[in-house]
Amino acid sequence: xxxxxxxxxxxxxxxxxxxxxxxxxxxxxxxxxxxxxxxxxxxxxxxxxxxxxxxxxxxxxxxxxxxxxxxxxxxxxxxxxxxxxxxxxxxxxxxxxxxxxxxxxxxxxxxxxxxxxxxxxxxxxxxxxxxxxxxxxxxxxxxxxxxxxxxxxxxxxxxxxxxxxxxxxxxxxxxxxxxxxxxxxxxxxxxxxxxxxxxxxxxxxxxxxxxxxxxxxxxxxxxxxxxxxxxxxxxxxxxxxxxxxxxxxxxxxxxxxxxxxxxxxxxxxxxxxxxxxxxxxxxxxxxxxxxxxxxxxxxxxxxxxxxxxxxxxxx
Amino acid sequence: xxxxxxxxxxxxxxxxxxxxxxxxxxxxxxxxxxxxxxxxxxxxxxxxxxxxxxxxxxxxxxxxxxxxxxxxxxxxxxxxxxxxxxxxxxxxxxxxxxxxxxxxxxxxxxxxxxxxxxxxxxxxxxxxxxxxxxxxxxxxxxxxxxxxxxxxxxxxxxxxxxxxxxxxxxxxxxxxxxxxxxxxxxxxxxxxxxxxxxxxxxxxxxxxxxxxxxxxxxxxxxxxxxxxxxxxxxxxxxxxxxxxxxxxxxxxxxxxxxxxxxxxxxxxxxxxxxxxxxxxxxxxxxxxxxxxxxxxxxxxxxxxxxxxxxxxxxxxxxx
Numbered sequence: 086x087x088x089x090x091x092x093x094x095x096x097x098x099x100x101x102x103x104x105x106x107x108x109x110x111x112x113x114x115x116x117x118x119x120x121x122x123x124x125x126x127x128x129x130x131x132x133x134x135x136x137x138x139x140x141x142x143x144x145x146x147x148x149x150x151x152x153x154x155x156x157x158x159x160x161x162x163x164x165x166x167x168x169x170x171x172x173x174x175x176x177x178x179x180x181x182x183x184x185x186x187x188x189x190x191x192x193x194x195x196x197x198x199x200x201x202x203x204x205x206x207x208x209x210x211x212x213x214x215x216x217x218x219x220x221x222x223x224x225x226x227x228x229x230x231x232x233x234x235x236x237x238x239x240x241x242x243x244x245x246x247x248x249x250x251x252x253x254x255x256x257x258x259x260x261x262x263x264x265x266x267x268x269x270x271x272x273x274x275x276x277x278x279x280x281x282x283x284x285x286x287x288x289x290x291x292x293x294x295x296x297x298x299x300x301x302x303x304x305x306x307x308x309x310x311x312x313x314x315x316x317x318x319x320x321x322x323x324x325x326x327x328x329x330x331x332x333x334x335x336x337x338x339x340x341x342x343x344x345x346x347x348x349x350x351x352x353x354x355x356x357x358x359x360x361x362x363x364x365x366x367x368x369x370x371x372x373x374x375x376x377x378x379x380x381x382x383x384x385x386x387x388x389x390x391x392x393x394x395x396x397x398x399x400x
Numbered sequence: 401x402x403x404x405x406x407x408x409x410x411x412x413x414x415x416x417x418x419x420x421x422x423x424x425x426x427x428x429x430x431x432x433x434x435x436x437x438x439x440x441x442x443x444x445x446x447x448x449x450x451x452x453x454x455x456x457x458x459x460x461x462x463x464x465x466x467x468x469x470x471x472x473x474x475x476x477x478x479x480x481x482x483x484x485x486x487x488x489x490x491x492x493x494x495x496x497x498x499x500x501x502x503x504x505x506x507x508x509x510x511x512x513x514x515x516x517x518x519x520x521x522x523x524x525x526x527x528x529x530x531x532x533x534x535x536x537x538x539x540x541x542x543x544x545x546x547x548x549x550x551x552x553x554x555x556x557x558x559x560x561x562x563x564x565x566x567x568x569x570x571x572x573x574x575x576x577x578x579x580x581x582x583x584x585x586x587x588x589x590x591x592x593x594x595x596x597x598x599x600x601x602x603x604x605x606x607x608x609x610x611x612x613x614x615x616x617x618x619x620x621x622x623x624x625x626x627x628x629x630x631x632x633x634x635x636x637x638x639x640x641x642x643x644x645x646x647x648x649x650x651x652x653x654x655x656x657x658x659x660x661x662x663x664x665x666x667x668x669x670x671x672x673x674x675x676x677x678x679x680x681x682x683x684x685x686x687x688x689x690x691x692x693x694x695x696x697x698x699x700x701x702x703x704x705x706x707x708x709x710x711x712x713x714x715x716x717x718x719x
Contacts, residue, residue: 397551
């Protein structure tokens with residue numbers, strides 16, 4: 086059962102004991118962190134797996150980037166929730182040692198429902214013992230892997246910021262109406278970002294046929310031949326398209342036509358053909374020289390190893 | 401045998417080495433049986449001895465403790481290292497692989513120590529260059545034997561600079577949910593690998609490293625030559641001694657034909673009288689040769705693909 090979520094227009098309108106800094110309005114998740122988060126939903130826990138999010142916060146706190154995460158075990162017995170704070174602290178210290186730039190951003194949960202415990206968890210990360218996001222507000226990220234009919238779906242990530250609601254502070258304590266873990270959660274947009282390297286790796290492992298990585302020195306040529314194959318596939322598609330346009334089967338797109346035309350005249354005009362030929366020849370010679378250097382050193386190496394073993398074996 | 405690596409590990413590894421590039425980075429990897437499920441980077445600087453530094457050894461076991469606390473079934477599998485052009489082989493690395501293997505065997509775990517090697521410079525060119533290695537049988541036999549790295553022992557175990565490590569094929573493991581996640585992402589392919597001269601920067605670095613290693617190799621070879629020279633000075637002494645011993649034996653036999661073998665001087669006894677210089681360890685030579693071989697292979701394979709691209713572009717432009 087999910088409890089209804091209270092939506093407030095501006096999430097960072099501070100409530101009485103609310104945080105002073107502005108809540109993040111833009112959440113980016115690095116691709117490597119994303120996979121790590123999704124993988125944590127395989128972790129066996131009774132109801133949900135939760136953990137901390139680490140990353141980088143922009144100076145004004147309005148943008149954050151999730152870089153890393155780790156699971157923090159917890160126990161949920163009846164109404165009681167125990168989060169293993171000690172584990173959280175050691176993991177945090179360890180991550181900080183590796184990358185001192187990382188800051189605690191908030192927490193994630195593999196349960197997409199916001200319930201009574203969500204507030205308690207959120208309280209732990211916002212105001213927690215020795216390490217908390219204070220003075221910044223914590224973000225909460227849910228990873229939904231099943232729909233309402235319990236079918237597996239493509240993981241959906243929703244990020245939230247929260248403002249505390251209800252009475253707090255000295256007066257509330259005096260009146261004995263102070264409650265922990267009351268928050269209003271507001272979704273904020275998030276997006277996945279990737280670096281050049283992550284992009285290369287992702288586009289490789291995206292295809293089931295490429296999951297077995299090439300070994301040895303084959304990798305370069307294998308990649309090259311695959312890229313050429315995919316390029317020639319693209320050319321075929323363009324050809325098929327233009328054929329259809331010519332035969333009148335479909336209406337041609339002017340913009341596309343112009344684009345193709347400009348690509349076809351890609352032969353450089355700023356350099357003369359002679360100069361270009363010279364450049365190409367130089368480049369080929371440079372490459373050949375490197376090849377020659379490498380292969381002659383390798384031959385010497387082999388010779389040296391063989392000769393040493395012959396000389397030494399005669400003793 | 402092959403090793404399964406979770407795609408999240410591949411991505412994290414790629415990411416941390418990219419962030420550290422052009423510096424090298426290393427760290428422990430954890431997993432279960434033949435799979436790798438977790439990877440961490442060592443704190444601090446990542447020079448060659450990263451895997452043996454006491455702080456890092458401690459770090460490695462601390463991470464393992466935390467994984468256990470979080471109920472993640474994993475054991476230490478080895479290390480990853482990011483290196484340009486095959487610059488990962490070093491004596492300290494091989495030694496720490498040996499000692500981890502010994503520690504594993506003591507606790508009844510017979511799985512090999514893994515070394516994942518990633519080349520971040522290739523990544524810039526649009527190539528995913530990730531390899532998994534383990535110590536070869538030949539190397540293990542030599543390293544655990546009494547004679548250690550003598551030429552004779554290397555020959556007996558058929559160990560050369562080419563088979564210090566043994567490559568294990570990698571299979572990337574995409575759990576179902578990860579696969580769904582990846583398929584949802586729109587990744588545009590920018591065909592980086594097709595650009596001309598995209599390996600030039602990496603080639604410069606590798607050639608520099610190649611020259612440096614050639615110098616080191618020559619220095620080491622110089623030491624070995626010194627040994628060979630002093631050996632060749634001693635060798636004639638042996639034959640001289642043998643000659644003398646033979647003569648003595650003959651004289652003794654002449655004087656008393658009744659003498660048995662036992663009373664004569666054995667010709668094999670020369671080692672009691674002449675001390676030959678001991679052969680210096682060939683370990684460094686092995687490692688340096690391995691490095692040179694890596695660099696040369698790398699330069700050659702990127703050179704081949706560069707030439708291929710150059711020729712086809714030239715043909716395509718009709719010049």
